[in-house]
Amino acid sequence: MSLQIWTYLIVGATFALYIGIAWTSRVKDTKGFYVAGGGVPPLANGMATAADWMSAASFISMAGMISFMGYAGCMYLMGWTGGYVLLALLLAPYLRKFGKFTVPDFVGDRYYSSAARLVALICAIFVSLTYVAGQMRGVGIVFSRFLEVDVNTGVMIGMVLVFLYAAIGGMKGITWTQVAQYCVLITAFLIPAIAISLKLTGNPIPQVGFGGTILGGADSGKYLLETLNQIGRDLGFAEYTSAFGAGTKPMIDVFAITMCLMVGTAGLPHVIIRFYTVPSVRAARLSAFYAILFIAILYTTAPALGAFSRYTLTNALSETPYSSVPAWFGNWEKTGLLAWVDKNNDGIITYRAGAAFAGKPTYSGETGAHGQRLVTNTPLDNANELYIDNDIMVLATPEISQLPPWVIALVAAGGLAAALSTAAGLLLVIASSISHDLYYRIINRGASEKIRLLVGRVMIGVGVIIAGYFGIHPPGFVAQVVALAFGLASSSFFPIIVLGIFWKRATKEGAISGMISGIGFTMLYIVQTKFMGVSPWFFGISPEGIGTVGMVINFAVTYGVSMITKAPPLAVQEMVESVRIPRGAGAAIDH
């Protein structure tokens, strides 16, 4: 069977599965809609959290980014996993005991203030919207590469699908679909990684093969990482495993970015909300363990895959005449993920450090003397002739390693599962923020169950349309705003939730001024450095890492202002006492 048929078959089967699950777990009340009825077993919640968390970026782009960054890729690996330690130890058990539906609920009640609830609400919506736009784009891109439909058509199909299962099933439907999506995405990630590890190093475990020796070819018997260092030295790249050399990020920046991603992860509302769905505090702690376990499977495989593909790709292409490159080169040239400009007119691919040309390739539509697709980009003044997109490392690996077509189709289904599961989780946060925190808690306290459920479903529809709009018309700054999402989450939610639990004296004035100053500083810095061309002035920390500083400011301001304002009412202090004791959590309650 051809790749096309396999792809339709596997992707179609997974879609049918998701819709089927949503239909069987459709909900009738707000409790089912917001927190899945509160009865999700920890193992299932762990899988759902993992799928919720791992987006198209984790699945498609991360291994490629690491393979080009070498050591510094550790900031994503540690940053996007280490946050779960903070979540499990500092937040999840207590928020579960508190037992309301959303993050703004906690902020509003703990800080006895509608203003605090509103600030938290705006942050939650903003963070989730920026994030979900990127996911919709991801769905469109995967569709266009594997099913050869237009990116916009792909976005549209994704919108309809997510709307169907999120609106019918609510949190309950999303939870069980995410469990299925985790299984699909992890299988799709592991099979090619194991196959390529076996082929390259003879070891079926990528995490071990990563530190092993190369099986055949010119570098037979040498350690893979040592060989990558050698290739780096030969071609003028930084050594793969060495840290903080020339051309890499300085230590303080790697530290700040890692910290910002960790704290941001712990503060992201769509991750926190998952811990409201389990039956008890014990189950919240246990499902945090399952979540990190399931996430770690992908996150420890990704750097191995990155190193394997870096070696395989460099080996196959560097110093190779264009006329004898493998057939897949042409296929991926078509998608714009690979391009070659013959700067010295020798017909041989010269791969060196530096960008071959600025930006992404734009093709003139003509082919050159050696059959390569010509690009209209102006070549930059360096020896490098090869353009390689990050995403190719995961997408093309099965093809480069000559795996059967069903594996390639599976990778497509995996990428879609990763993007759809994250999009659904984010949409639910947006819907619950508006229908529960804004409509029910602030605007209409007398709304009936039926009306609120309807508002929730309508809000999912509105969220899907907005996300789809940004997926089809991506604002030029989509990539930049991801940095903003983590920066905002770490400089807004994390400090005030942690202080709210561990420090009874934290007051509403403290929390509101803390959130505003933390976010204010972070936003200002990101706008200055990303959009206004100001160079990073705070110890050279890049905008991706500035949330760390915003978080420290938030902690300091909340502390300072709390000390000079009146202590919180006794009832609030008693509530803080009670969230520290697991007994009596019951199911998450409406109120």
Add this chain to the structure above:
Amino acid sequence: MQSYWKRNKTYMLILLAIWATVSYGFGIFFVEQLNAFHLGGFPLGFWFAQQGSIYVFVLIILAYFLLMDRLDKKYDVHE
């Protein structure tokens, strides 16, 4: 209940100290010194940065679950 909360905080602080040591300590601040040692084909600092720290995160969360489970029973606050 005061001693339950105090014990909980002690566990937390110890585990967070391990968390910071493996990630920021071994993986970032002392990565170059550790890279002088090797674990098979891995320079040790690099291994901590891209592999080891993640394994330790998994173990930290498991340890916290087990410790707190025992503590909850001891103070009879479990469900």
